[in-house]
Amino acid sequence: MNNKTLVKNTIKPFNKTVRIEGDKSLSIRWALLASQCVGKSTSTNLLKSEDVLSTINCLKKLGVKISLFKNKCQINGMGLNGFKIKKNTILNTGNSGTLARLILGLLVHSKNKIKIVGDKSLSKRDFLRVTKPLEKFGAKFKTNSGKLPIIIKGVKKSRPINYYEKKGSAQCKSAVMLAALNTEGQTIIKAKKSRNHSELLFKHLKIPIKIIKKNKFELIKIRGKKKIKSFNYKIPSDISSGSFFIVLTALSKNSKINLKNVNINPSRVGILKILRIMGVRILLKNITIYKGEKIADIHVESVKSLKPINCPSNLNSAAIDEFLLIFLVAAKAKGVSYFKDLSELNQKESPRLKWGSKILNLMGIKTITTSNSIKIFGNPDLKINKKIIIKNYLKDHRIFMTSIIAALTFGGEWLIHDKDSIKTSFPSFLKIIDKLKK
Ligand code: S3P
Numbered sequence: 001m002n003n004k005t006l007v008k009n010t011i012k013p014f015n016k017t018v019r020i021e022g023d024k025s026l027s028i029r030w031a032l033l034a035s036q037c038v039g040k041s042t043s044t045n046l047l048k049s050e051d052v053l054s055t056i057n058c059l060k061k062l063g064v065k066i067s068l069f070k071n072k073c074q075i076n077g078m079g080l081n082g083f084k085i086k087k088n089t090i091l092n093t094g095n096s097g098t099l100a101r102l103i104l105g106l107l108v109h110s111k112n113k114i115k116i117v118g119d120k121s122l123s124k125r126d127f128l129r130v131t132k133p134l135e136k137f138g139a140k141f142k143t144n145s146g147k148l149p150i151i152i153k154g155v156k157k158s159r160p161i162n163y164y165e166k167k168g169s170a171q172c173k174s175a176v177m178l179a180a181l182n183t184e185g186q187t188i189i190k191a192k193k194s195r196n197h198s199e200l201l202f203k204h205l206k207i208p209i210k211i212i213k214k215n216k217f218e219l220i221k222i223r224g225k226k227k228i229k230s231f232n233y234k235i236p237s238d239i240s241s242g243s244f245f246i247v248l249t250a251l252s253k254n255s256k257i258n259l260k261n262v263n264i265n266p267s268r269v270g271i272l273k274i275l276r277i278m279g280v281r282i283l284l285k286n287i288t289i290y291k292g293e294k295i296a297d298i299h300v301e302s303v304k305s306l307k308p309i310n311c312p313s314n315l316n317s318a319a320i321d322e323f324l325l326i327f328l329v330a331a332k333a334k335g336v337s338y339f340k341d342l343s344e345l346n347q348k349e350s351p352r353l354k355w356g357s358k359i360l361n362l363m364g365i366k367t368i369t370t371s372n373s374i375k376i377f378g379n380p381d382l383k384i385n386k387k388i389i390i391k392n393y394l395k396d397h398r399i400f401m402t403s404i405i406a407a408l409t410f411g412g413e414w415l416i417h418d419k420d421s422i423k424t425s426f427p428s429f430l431k432i433i434d435k436l437k438k
Pocket of ligand 1: 025344
């Protein structure tokens with residue numbers, strides 16, 4: 001079957017405890033920030049997926065010494081602005097929007113031109129959202145109509161900026177925060193709420209940062225050019241990866257799952273809130289705080305009936321990577337669900353709003369989709385009896401994994417192409433599925 005997966009049967013009841021791989025957002029941020037520290041930083045449970053390996057390779061190309069072992073990763077930071085940038089440097093950021101956008105923030109001083117490239121999916125995504133604010137710091141960009149490949153040429157002395165982030169994009173916010181870290185003076189960001197791992201890491205590293213919470217946005221004030229000490233980090237499990245198993249359990253019969261040590265940062269738990277509204281029982285146990293991040297074990301059980309949802313759009317940002325899965329739950333709910341203000345979903349590794357709708361239609365679920373919303377006409381009795389083929393989806397890892405969950409819970413015979421896509425974010429995904437089958 002080389003790079004395709006065939007699923008013919010739904011999953012039998014299971015009751016298991018599993019450990020999900022490390023959080024992708026935190027793994028990339030730890031590596032980027034460790035490169036800016038002075039001295040040796042060590043992480044354990046770093047996610048070893050292609051997005052994180054691309055991060056390590058890009059940093060190595062910038063002269064950073066990195067050793068990757070089985071259970072830990074060591075980065076020898078060279079301090080702020082310490083990259084050794086050779087002429088004609090090309091950084092391959094692979095599939096990772098987070099890496100490509102955040103690393104630009106660290107390059108605003110680059111003496112030499114640097115070219116940023118990415119894979120087919122990343123090369124279709126918008127970069128003006130980061131080059132525009134980074135230009136205000138003084139860096140110069142050449143883009144391919146706002147997309148990759150991009151050439152950045154830094155400026156000797158960058159200027160602090162005022163920036164209004166309106167999309168609720170943590171990548172845009174974090175790219176500006178990293179540029180601010182390397183810039184003397186105060187940068188002020190007015191940001192629509194989005195995941196706040198960068199802010200928590202800045203606080204932990206004692207980088208001067210002030211956050212003023214307003215009703216609909218936050219004001220983030222950063223004073224840059226402060227030396228930062230190296231730091232160690234135990235990366236918790238990724239809730240976005242864990243969500244595949246949360247939804248698998250919710251949609252399966254008589255099953256239970258316990259996910260250990262998951263990052264339940266409030267800016268990431270939109271899926272838990274949405275599923276609870278839809279009637280899924282989710283328990284959080286052993287809650288602790290680790291360097292500002294909230295961690296817990298997540299316990300989920302199957303449900304007999306699911307309620308539809310008119311999803312409040314203030315939950316969108318905290319669930320942005322989980323909507324394909326949430327749409328599957330809506331497909332099984334009794335009634336019509338509605339999700340709005342979701343144009344950002346079409347800006348991901350694939351146009352996910354379109355793909356979410358397409359997968360549901362292939363399953364026999366009616367949808368009404370616009371450029372930023374979807375209505376899903378749920379059917380609690382749905383049993384698929386046909387063959388479904390999923391292919392040509394730009395190898396979007398979350399489309400592959402969502403399709404597997406749909407196949408294991410709704411039935412039918414599914415042939416899902418591009419299995420390798422899981423290497424982007426969750427290499428052990430299929431192994432965990434196998435463990436649940438035993
Ligand atoms: C991420 C932010 C989100 C998310 C992505 C990871 C991050 O993207 O979709 O998977 O680590 O900052 P946006 O900032 O574009 O919403």
